[in-house]
Amino acid sequence: MFNVPDEHGRFGKFGGKYVPETLMNALVELEEAYKHYSQDQDFQDEIRYLLKQYSGRPTSLYYAERLSEHLGGAKIYLKREDLNHTGAHKINNTIGQGVLAKRMGKKKVIAETGAGQHGVASATVAALLGLECKVFMGEEDMKRQQLNVFRMNLLGAEVIPATSGTRTLKDAGNETLRYWVSNVHDTYYILGSVVGPHPYPMMVRDFQRIIGEEARKQIIEAEGKLPDTVIACVGGGSNAIGIFYPFVNDFSVKLIGVEASGKGVDTDEHAATMTKGTHGVFQGSMSYLLQDEFGQVQPAHSISAGLDYPGVGPEHSYLKDSKRAEYFPITDEEALEALKLLSKTEGIIPALESAHAIAQTIKVAPTMNKDQVIVVSLSGRGDKDVESIMQYLGGKNHESH
C-alpha cells in the first residue's frame, strides 16, 4: 500500500515534476544516476563510512526518564539526531547527495537553507569532498541566523541572500532553482528536504530513512517491542519522513507530524500547511500548500526558520490523506515552553524546530499509560537558536513589565 512513489514520482496524486523545461533533463539525469548508484555497493559503502566515522552514527536512542516522569504518562525516547556532526539530521542527506554529486562528476553544488542547518550541512560536505558551494538564504533568515551564516563562510561556502518575496525559506528555494536553471550544466543542487520535483522527495527520504531504521532497531532492543507513537516536526518534512518511513507498514505504530502554527492557526501568521492548506503545485510538486483562492502562495510564519514554509513534502500529503499519519499544529509559544522544559528536565536544549515535536509530546504523553512508548525525533540541537530565543524571551519579559 505504501510502496511509493511510482515511476512518475507520484505519491498517490501528490508529487510529480512541475519545473521549467530547462531543468527537466537535469532531473532525468539525476534520476538515472541515483537509480544506478543506489544499487552500487561502493557508493553505499562510502556513504555508510562517512555517516559512521564522520558524522558519528548511529545516533543514540535516549530514554528521557525525567521528562517522562514529569509528564506522568508514556515512556519517552528521544532519537538524538542533534548529536550528529553539524548538530542536526540534515547531514544524513547532504552526505548522500554530496557523494552522489561527486560520482556524477559535478564540481559545484548549491543549496537552499531556512534556519541554516541544511546550508551548514551542505557547506560541510562540500568542504569534505572538495566541492565549490553556494548557499541561498532568505535575507530575513540571515538576520535570524547570523551564526549559521558565519559558520557557512568559515566552511568556505558563499552565502547568497535571497531578496525576493518574503525573504525566507520559500524564496531561498526559488532563488536556488533559478540559479540552477542558469547553471544546470555544471552544478548539482543539494535539495534539503523531501520537497521539490521528483526524484528529490524519494531520494532525500532514502538518505534520511536511516533515522527510523536505527530507531526501530534500538527501541526493540530497549523495550522488546515497537513504540506506540512516533512524533516528529514537519517543515518540508525530511526528519519526519526519515523516522516515519521504516514504521509505515507497522500499523500499530501511530505516526504524528507536528507543524508550526506560529501565532495560531486562526491568525494570518502560521505555517500550518496540513491544518490550513489545500492541494496545489509549488516548487516542483503537487502537495498541500498555504495559498489564497486564486492560487497565490501565502507567506508562512514561525519562530522557527526551519518550519517557516508554506509547502510540505508530497509523501506527507499522501500519508495524511491516506490517514496513515496525523498532523497537529504547535504555536511559537508552546514550542518555547517545550524547549524550556526539555532543557530543564533533561539538560538538552533542542532546536526550535524539534521543540515543536517535544510540545506535541507534552500533550500526548500524559494521555497514555506508563507501559506505552513514544519515540520523538530530536532533529537538531538548539545552539543556533539561543540568541534568537534570548531576544524573544527577553523582549517578552520586558513587555510584561
Place this chain on the structure above:
Amino acid sequence: MNLIDQKFLELKEQNKTALIPFLTMGDPDVETSVEIIKELQAAGADIIELGVPYSDPLADGPVIQRASLRALQHNINIHSCLEIASKARQEEVSLPFILFTYYNPVLQFGLESFFEKLRENEISGVIIPDLPIEEDEQVRQLSERYGIHLVPLVAPTSNDRITKISKKAAGFVYCVSSLGVTGVRSSFYDGIDDFISLVKQSTDLPVAVGFGISTNEQFNTFSKICDGVVVGSAIVRKIEEQLPLLQSQDTKAKGLLQIREFVAQLKE
C-alpha cells in the same frame, strides 16, 4: 481557425517574423494594462503574450518578478487578467492573445472552467512554464477540446526531448534562447543556431524564440532563423520606467507613447 495559426500564415505569406511582446497584466493596474495592449498593437505587434502575475515565478528574472509583485499588491488575480483581455477586445484590439501563467493559479481556477473562460475571452493560446510534457496530459486534452493552443517551451537542454515536445505542440514551439530565467541579456546560448534548426526539423509548426531579447539588432538576427520573436523583460522594464508617468492622468499619454515607440523600433 485559431487566430495564432491565421497570424503565422499571414506573416509567412509576407515573409515576415512575428513580434510577440509580453506584459505582466495589472502592472500597474487593469485600465493601464488595457491601454498598453492597445499601444502594442499600434506599435506593430503581431501576437500578445499576457502574463498572469504569480507569487513564486520560478522561470522569471527580477524584472518580471517585480512587475508580478506590484500587480499582486494591487490585488490582481486571474479573473482581473481575463477582464483585461476582454476589455482590450472591446477596444478593438484584434491581435491573437496568449496567456502566460504558472500552473497553480490554473489548477485552483479549475481546469475545465479555465479553458471555458479562455474561449469566452477570445484567448487563443496558453503557455504554462512549469507544466512539462510529463504532467500536461489533462491540460492538453482540454486545450484541444476547447481549440486553444497549449504552446510548449523547449530549452537548449531539452536534447532528445525536443521531438517528444514538438510532437505534442500546438500553435508554435517556443525556444528558450539560453539557460536561465527571463531577463535582458547580451549573450545567448552558444549553440543557439543549431538548437533552433534542430527544433525546426522536428516540427512543421512555426518556431519562436524568447528569453532575454531586448534590442532591434537581436530581433533582426533571430528573424532570420525564426518565425517569431518574444520580447518580455525589456518591455516590462520599459513599463516599470514609465510608472511615474503612467500613474498620473496628465502624463499618462506621454508614458504610453514611450512604450509604443520602444516596441515599434524593435522591428524597424
